Amino acid sequence: MQLTRSEDDALSGKHGESLASAYRILVAIGEATHAERLVPIKWAHVSGVNYNTIGDAGVRFLEHFTASARVAVRTTINPMGYDRTRLEGISEKFMEKQRSITNSYEKMGVTPSFTCTPYEIFDIPERGSPVSFAESNAAVFSNSVLGLMTNKESALSALASSVTAKAPLSDLRASEARNPRVAIKPDFALETELDYGLLGYFAGRVVKESCVALEGIDSPSTMQGKALSAGMGTSGSCGMFTLGDANGERISFGRKEARGLIDELSTADDGDLITLGSPQLGMGELELLSRLLDGKKFTKPCMIFCSRAIHDQAAKLGLTDSIQRSGAEFICDSCTCLTPYVSKTQHDAVIANSVKAAYYLNNSNKVGVALKDLHTIVGEYSQ
Amino acid sequence: MIDPKTGTVTDQKHELYGKSLRGAVLAFPFAIGSSVGAYAIYSMREYAAAPNAIICAKADITTASGCAAGKIPLVDLPEGTQLSSIIQGSLVNVEADLGRIVVKV
Numbered sequence: 001m002q003l004t005r006s007e008d009d010a011l012s013g014k015h016g017e018s019l020a021s022a023y024r025i026l027v028a029i030g031e032a033t034h035a036e037r038l039v040p041i042k043w044a045h046v047s048g049v050n051y052n053t054i055g056d057a058g059v060r061f062l063e064h065f066t067a068s069a070r071v072a073v074r075t076t077i078n079p080m081g082y083d084r085t086r087l088e089g090i091s092e093k094f095m096e097k098q099r100s101i102t103n104s105y106e107k108m109g110v111t112p113s114f115t116c117t118p119y120e121i122f123d124i125p126e127r128g129s130p131v132s133f134a135e136s137n138a139a140v141f142s143n144s145v146l147g148l149m150t151n152k153e154s155a156l157s158a159l160a161s162s163v164t165a166k167a168p169l170s171d172l173r174a175s176e177a178r179n180p181r182v183a184i185k186p187d188f189a190l191e192t193e194l195d196y197g198l199l200g201y202f203a204g205r206v207v208k209e210s211c212v213a214l215e216g217i218d219s220p221s222t223m224q225g226k227a228l229s230a231g232m233g234t235s236g237s238c239g240m241f242t243l244g245d246a247n248g249e250r251i252s253f254g255r256k257e258a259r260g261l262i263d264e265l266s267t268a269d270d271g272d273l274i275t276l277g278s279p280q281l282g283m284g285e286l287e288l289l290s291r292l293l294d295g296k297k298f299t300k301p302c303m304i305f306c307s308r309a310i311h312d313q314a315a316k317l318g319l320t321d322s323i324q325r326s327g328a329e330f331i332c333d334s335c336t337c338l339t340p341y342v343s344k345t346q347h348d349a350v351i352a353n354s355v356k357a358a359y360y361l362n363n364s365n366k367v368g369v370a371l372k373d374l375h376t377i378v379g380e381y382s383q
Numbered sequence: 384m385i386d387p388k389t390g391t392v393t394d395q396k397h398e399l400y401g402k403s404l405r406g407a408v409l410a411f412p413f414a415i416g417s418s419v420g421a422y423a424i425y426s427m428r429e430y431a432a433a434p435n436a437i438i439c440a441k442a443d444i445t446t447a448s449g450c451a452a453g454k455i456p457l458v459d460l461p462e463g464t465q466l467s468s469i470i471q472g473s474l475v476n477v478e479a480d481l482g483r484i485v486v487k488v
Contacts, residue, residue, distance in 0.1 A: 021452065028451035032442035032459065053419040057387060057426035061452070134418040154421035156448040236415055237443065 001030045001168075002037045010164070018069035022160035026168055029157055035168035042125040043074045044162035045118050047134035048155030049105065050081040051097040052338040052364075059097050062104035065159075069108055073165035076113040076122060077105055078135050079280065079305075079335040086331060090340055110162070114333040115307035117226065119146060120282040130173050132161035136233025137226065137279050137356065140200075143240035145225050149173045151210070152239040172210050172239050183213035183246040186253045190217060192373035193227040197355035198258045200231025201265075204238045206251055212238050213246035223288070226279050230356040265358040268349035268368035274298065274328075274377060275350045277305030277336040278357035285374075286314050286323065292375065293326045296382040300351070302328035303342075305335045326382065338364050353377060387423050390432030408475040409434040410466060413443040424449025436477035438484060440466050458482055 349368030
């Protein structure tokens with residue numbers, strides 16, 4: 001890799017230990033991915049915020065790193081473990097560790113977004129802009145729908161990008177990798193956001209490339225695109241989809257394949273709690289939910305995970321009041337995956353519409369999941 | 384999935400289930416999974432439970448960044464070499480600076 005004089009200086013420690021660490025991380029990635037050089041990025045989105053995702057060693061790493069590290073570009077961060085205004089059920093120990101993490105990030109100068117959908121809240125740079133997004137649903141969505149250029153970053157690579165404002169010029173940050181060689185073609189009409197989530201999860205699993213074409217589907221709505229991106233980001237190394245065909249292999253996605261994935265991810269027939277999130281809900285989903293509920297009440301407890309920014313905007317428009325009248329509860333700053341709010345000590349199984357949530361609830365939270373689409377959930381569990 | 388405090392593989396479905404990676408040379412194609420996997424790799428170093436070196440068929444961002452943060456030597460297999468040419472249990476010498484892997488048969 002070719003480094004500039006100032007990048008070399010920083011790598012050798014002339015500007016402090018944290019910056020040297022950051023450049024070591026970027027150079028390691030650059031060498032592994034055959035990048036010629038580093039390029040400037042316009043936005044970093046960092047994961048590894050929820051204490052359950054990084055543990056004690058992560059807490060200590062961030063404390064040490066942020067003693068001197070400061071962001072060099074707009075940096076947004078992923079959800080933390082809980083809603084800052086809803087502390088019931090969260091242990092003192094968890095709060096202490098979570099606060100240490102939050103303090104570290106704030107010391108660095110991040111924007112305290114606590115969201116996995118920064119693309120729904122913040123101003124989007126022009127198409128073609130390199131960014132560094134660690135949250136996989138955000139990376140896939142931004143590449144595929146917004147025309148930004150990022151790889152599926154790790155928590156540490158996005159962190160390194162945030163303090164250097166640089167990222168390696170490789171893979172999906174270069175145009176060659178953004179031309180798919182494999183296409184997935186659904187052979188049935190996709191109807192629900194769950195169908196799109198399953199398509200994404202299937203594509204991520206069967207395609208070993210960074211970019212895949214999705215053939216024969218219309219441009220997805222935001223809700224469908226989010227579900228597709230979250231599914232894809234969960235199952236493999238694919239970081240981008242295009243619409244149309246590819247000049248190579250075509251793989252069919254039929255009802256049999258979809259059924260197979262449902263059998264794998266939907267591990268319960270029913271649950272004692274409805275969780276909506278993964279990704280956090282945006283204005284479109286909240287409007288839809290409000291319309292579907294139409295004054296009805298949920299027959300089970302329901303947690304709606306959304307960012308504080310979206311929640312507050314929705315509140316000003318009267319949307320949260322209307323949804324809360326159904327009995328549903330808004331939980332901000334956090335999301336379904338790895339949150340202590342959903343644990344096997346309190347819940348045998350939950351009802352969810354997200355493929356990503358189903359994957360993590362089953363494997364990390366160790367809670368069963370009844371996977372159903374939103375229309376079905378409102379239809380079955382409200383009156 | 385690993386327990387970073389002991390370097391032990393905790394995924395029951397994995398062929399290395401129950402084995403400790405501490406002090407070993409770990410070879411695998413590439414990592415998949417969550418972005419915070421990089422912290423898991425870094426954490427092994429912090430708990431003195433890290434492999435001595437990692438060999439990938441094609442190193443990915445998570446592995447490269449976790450190894451860089453944790454100062455674990457990481458090399459890719461040379462072009463045209465299969466991972467299957469390294470047999471479980473063999474003695475392996477990795478010189479990351481030279482990009483050299485020596486497998487004692």
